[in-house]
Amino acid sequence: MTHASHDAIRLDSVTRTYGPLRALDGVSLAFPAGTFTAVMGPSGSGKSTLLQCAAGLDRPTSGSVTVGGTEITGLSERRLTLLRRERVGFVFQAFNLLPSLTAEQNVVLPLRLAGRRVPKARVRQALEQVGLADRARHRPARLSGGQQQRVALARALITRPEVLFADEPTGALDTRTGHEVLGLLRGMVDREGRTVVMVTHDPVAAAFADRVVFLVDGRVHGELTDPSADAVAARMTRLEAVPC
Numbered sequence: 001m002t003h004a005s006h007d008a009i010r011l012d013s014v015t016r017t018y019g020p021l022r023a024l025d026g027v028s029l030a031f032p033a034g035t036f037t038a039v040m041g042p043s044g045s046g047k048s049t050l051l052q053c054a055a056g057l058d059r060p061t062s063g064s065v066t067v068g069g070t071e072i073t074g075l076s077e078r079r080l081t082l083l084r085r086e087r088v089g090f091v092f093q094a095f096n097l098l099p100s101l102t103a104e105q106n107v108v109l110p111l112r113l114a115g116r117r118v119p120k121a122r123v124r125q126a127l128e129q130v131g132l133a134d135r136a137r138h139r140p141a142r143l144s145g146g147q148q149q150r151v152a153l154a155r156a157l158i159t160r161p162e163v164l165f166a167d168e169p170t171g172a173l174d175t176r177t178g179h180e181v182l183g184l185l186r187g188m189v190d191r192e193g194r195t196v197v198m199v200t201h202d203p204v205a206a207a208f209a210d211r212v213v214f215l216v217d218g219r220v221h222g223e224l225t226d227p228s229a230d231a232v233a234a235r236m237t238r239l240e241a242v243p244c
Contacts, residue, residue: 007066008033008163008195009054014063016049016218023049024060025218031163034193036186038206040232041215042240047199048167050215054197055088055165056080068162085114089156089164093171095148097140103127104136107155118158126154130184146177153184164188166198170205182208203232214239 009031016024023046031037031054039047052058053065056072064073068087072080097106104123111118127133130150140148149169156164166185170178186208188194198209206212207229214221216239224231 006033006069007031008035008068009197010066011050011054012064012066014050014053014060014065016046016053016058017061023218024053026063027215027218027220029213029220031195031197033162033195034189035211036189036196036209037198038209038212038227039197039199039215040201040203040206040212040236041221042236044217045215046218047215049218051165051167051197051199055090055163056084085110086159087162089159089161091149091152091156091164091166091169093168095140095145095152095172097148097151099140102137102139103132103143103151103154106140106151107158110155111158122158126158127151129157129188130154144177145173146180149173149177149181150184153181157188161194163195163197166196168200169198170200170202175204178202178205203229203236206232 007030011027011029014024014027027050039050041047049058053060056067060073064071067083070083072083075083101109104127107126108118108123124133127136130153132147132150132154135143135147143151170181173181182205185196189196200206207227209227211223211225212227212232213223214235221239224235
């Protein structure tokens with residue numbers, strides 16, 4: 001499949017401080033449309049802060065973030081909320097499903113809260129994408145951890161986002177189930193041309209990506225393209241030995 005060559009996300013000289021702490025320090029990065037990027041680094045390197053700023057969940061202290069050609073750092077809270085709702089999807093380590101709702105009800109909840117009507121066929125399609133069409137009426141307690149993460153993934157996809165952000169999406173899963181979820185993310189890039197940005201600590205998970213970007217102390221510290229788990233692990237070992 002031929003993907004567009006434009007950038008889905010661009011960060012230019014992004015800095016984020018929390019009091020004296022500089023979580024991001026002048027980060028400039030581009031995430032081309034239709035690609036899968038993993039973000040890695042030692043604990044406290046700024047991985048999650050990078051994801052939150054790129055996704056519009058947090059505002060940079062300085063610098064700019066562009067999503068699909070829209071510069072978002074100056075948007076009002078209302079316009080930023082609309083952009084996140086319509087153009088961005090999120091998957092986290094915690095599944096964040098409501099236990100009283102069925103799988104299909106959890107999938108459609110964000111759009112219902114936004115006052116949007118969703119055709120049942122679209123909900124079924126989202127569940128079919130993640131292999132859970134036969135579990136639509138099941139509540140989370142009747143689903144395995146991997147199935148719950150698939151519901152969370154379907155919920156992120158129901159809005160047909162341009163970019164899917166994933167923060168440790170396999171952190172609460174066993175190895176086999178984690179690989180299944182990563183395979184779904186990989187397939188969304190290869191078959192549908194979606195853009196995925198994933199924060200992870202796992203070299204095996206990172207090997208599903210097209211490239212891995214490494215952070216140390218809030219700064220970009222190189223990247224790998226066409227990564228293997230061994231190459232990622234070796235690079236991480238070196239980075240964790242970098243003196244502060």
